[in-house]
Amino acid sequence: MWQGWPLERVLLLFVGLAFSMLFVQVTMFHSRQNFRHWAMWIPVIEAPLFAVTAIVLAFLNAGWLRLLFALFMWIGLVGGLYGAYLHTVGVGQRVGGYSQSQNFLVGPPIMLPLMMTAMSALGLLALYWG
Template sequence: MHIAVLLDSGLEHYRGSFRNPAMLLPLAASSVNVGIDGARLMAGRGAAGWDARLVGQGSAMAVGLLGMGFHLLNIGKRPGGFGWSNLFHAAPLGAPAALVLAGALGLAADQAAQPSVSNGRALGALCAIGILGTSAEATLLHFRGAFQNPAMWLPVTVPPVAAVTLAADAVLARARPATMALLALTAVLGFAGAAFHAYGVSRRMGGWRNWRQNLFAGPPLPAPAAFTGLAVAGLGALHRIGRRDG
């Protein structure tokens, strides 16, 4: 998730020429946490450095919340306020929330290493909310694109169903095979979405030979990865729920 946020915010804020110095914050926060998460992964379970991880992930969440405020301000100050045109073309409302989710998932990963602390239900609920939010943003942007490719309906239909079933399993403390299948499909959609977005870039004038322009003007390549990250985390939550239930 932090890698996806780093790439996505890097592209979008570079396109905005970093007009506001605060636009550097999500890049710094996600970069630091990529390093923190990588070190945690290499060290394995029981690794030291919980305080540093807490500060890092907490800072990422704070930067994400700050970014949501900036994006709301960006939309609200435009002529027309929160009209459809501004929702389509101004700073994306949901994008900074991905950094909040990335930080929360990083903290959840540390909690998951302590079986006595986490049973997966809270993580499942968090992932369900994240998938619904990501799907809402995809719906807005694909509606802007008039759903010109039928495949654009997939991320606005399959993930919400997966999120609802995951939320139900989290509430009822059960892990159904159907929910696992839906989450696996959602994870695959993240990879497929990146491929479709790459194809969308190639269809613009000059294709990938004109990548300096088309990479910024075409569909965002890193965005679909959020589905994969949240779905995999949701599968992890179901695994813990099933282990407790079993």
Template sequence: MYWNDWSLDRIVVLFVSLAFLLIGIQVTLYHYRQNFHHKAMWLPVLASPVFFVAGIILTWYNASWLHTLFLVLMYVGAVAGLIGVYFHFRGVGIRVGGWALRNFMIGPPVILPMVFTAVSVLGLIALYWKGM
């Protein structure tokens, strides 16, 4: 099988899957550093490997049930990222000095949950793209 034979949506699903592997590693490091002090910290840590595995399997085996599963997982990922934006933004605000620039620089990374949502939306775009 050659790359020329792959549709764009299939390549994007592969990219999204690999991105979740990397995001999952980064999220795990950040949340481990904070000792998982809030239960919501476990959601992206546990979801990222599931998103990775489901996407990799979907890349190689295009079954309708896998397509539906990945679709649901991407919606969950988009919502989870938005929830993370709330918690991270709130986490910056409760630091001494509130929403000062220094707190955005040393506090919880507000952009990382947005990346989680963006990659999930990219996965949704790939699934709704014609061809898969």
């Protein structure tokens, strides 16, 4: 089955599986915080949509699906950067702000939304490089 798969298809499948795992992680973190900010719902809603679209696109190369996936990846790229901004602000709002290195360990994880950005960028690379 894997014989002859181009790198684009393998990367699309990888991106879909990565978004599935990110969905689980983000949902656990944001539900633990009781979705206190409306933006916490963004990755919880978009990650499974991104995952399904990427996985289906790995098996079905339809033009409309490629367009939808590209749109989703651009949204994910911008959304991840926005999330990193919000997480950085959240670290600063903790007692002691940015001067307490502990806040970077126990506060909102700044790297997690950047992983959404990175996966979106990888999805775009897979889509346009091939």
